[in-house]
Amino acid sequence: MAIIERPVIVGVDGSPAALGAVRWAADEAVRLRRPLRVTHALGVPGPSEEITDEQGLVLNAAVEARHWYPGLRVTTSTWYGRPAHVLREQSRHAELVVVGSRGHGGLHSLFVGSVGMHLARHAQCPVLVVHHAERWAGPESQLPSGPPVVVGADGSAGALTVMEAAFGEASARRVPLVAVRVWQPPSSRLVRRTDPDNLAAELDADLERLRAKDPAVEVEIRVRQGATVPVLLYEARDALMIVLGAHGLSGLTGMRLGAVTQHVLEHADTPVLVVRH
Template sequence: MTDIHRPVIVGVDGSPASLGAVRWAADEAVRLRQPLQIVHALEATEASGPAPDEHELTVRAAVDARGWHPGLHVTTCTWRGGPGRVLIDQSRHAGLVVVASRGTGGFQALPVGSVGEQLAAHAHCPVLVVHDAQRWADPSVTLPQQRPVVVGTDGSAHAQHAIELAFAEAGSRHVDLIAVRAWQEPPRHWGRASRRERLADDVQHALARELEPWLSKHPAVSVELRSVHGAVVPVLLAEAQDALMVVLSPRGTGGFDALRLGSVTQQVLDHAPVPVLVARR
């Protein structure tokens, strides 16, 4: 997912949720053998640019991260500007950006904060949005370890990067990978019998062909292929219930090419009960 020159970046705002995001980011950094950079954005009217890193939020978060993972290389940075814009800019030099689904700002009724949505749509690297991240702020709570990674794919070119990241996550965590493709029957014509069984076989075979190159590259990863009859979003949300995380491309085969975030990814991002990894390049 990353290389030696691209750290894992996590955004903090002082909320318990952002501290939970730091735990996930530190865990990712250790597994990927990358440094961790903790970033705080100061909302201000002044011109954007680096600000003196004297904010205690980042210092406390760095102390916690080093306490969880002794030896982890951690740096901190405070910038002036909106959090979304700051993290998008910093993502140019990152291998992964991690944020909580909600922080201190915005309306609490909204499922995903504006920062998470902005990153999912515009970041220059993969984005991990951690739902209910405040659960993981307590160091006595163990991060999930043995659940499978779920990747949703629709056979599009966009989905290939999501599959690549999903194999990397499952392989580095030594957990199973579940590849899911949802399908629905086309509208029936009068007098034509249902072709559901044949369609199910076709989708399963197409899914197997799509993953075949990755299976040979990652022989140690145990993979289950699931072709599921139903609408895409409900299928993915159901699969997410017992997953460690869900991996998706920013957009798939539908919609307009100009859209940076497809409706399926947006809805899963809004409602998934587990972290969502959006495979931005």
């Protein structure tokens, strides 16, 4: 029986942000030991609009990916359909989907914020949204290699899955991992007060199993008081990436995106990896 490998998929639209997203996707494919698939959505034509074949977009992006990472297996695909829907369907058989946060805009764009947000809500695999991806489009540009990976830990049922993904990123990149737990004082005296030391101990216990996989990863635990979104954005301001769950303590098990993750996606400057539980 043939084994079908789940590729890392990246969407392209011909913009500089697309090329930067390809750079990140190729890097992830190498680290995950997966092939890379470069995908372009041709859109849906209007009554009098003719859609032309744009194979050059994916082929050129594939050439760049092979140049950056010789030996990387790269395939291409071009599909009719709206970008968000095409990538959502592709995610069913993918290890990771990567998109830039903006691009050309208009019918053929894969990189307007709505596409990344749609995938964060509905994709069947983790989604990496690369903000300001055009920073890494140049031939001499280098991906960040020193800053830590930041993970938002909320104590939810899926938090361990999210932290495992973040630890994997930090381990593969040989950078520190910063686990952030945010708490707020209770609004009523009838509610039991939060003990930050207990939160730190719980987080440390959750991370213990991951440390055993790679003791070389430096792990820092930060328990912060305040509003969750501003705290996470502040902690991730100089991070290599921030890793969040698709939904948290609300208990939702469907495809709805958590409010914290949605707001961080809208306002972060660093790449955001959204992990579905």
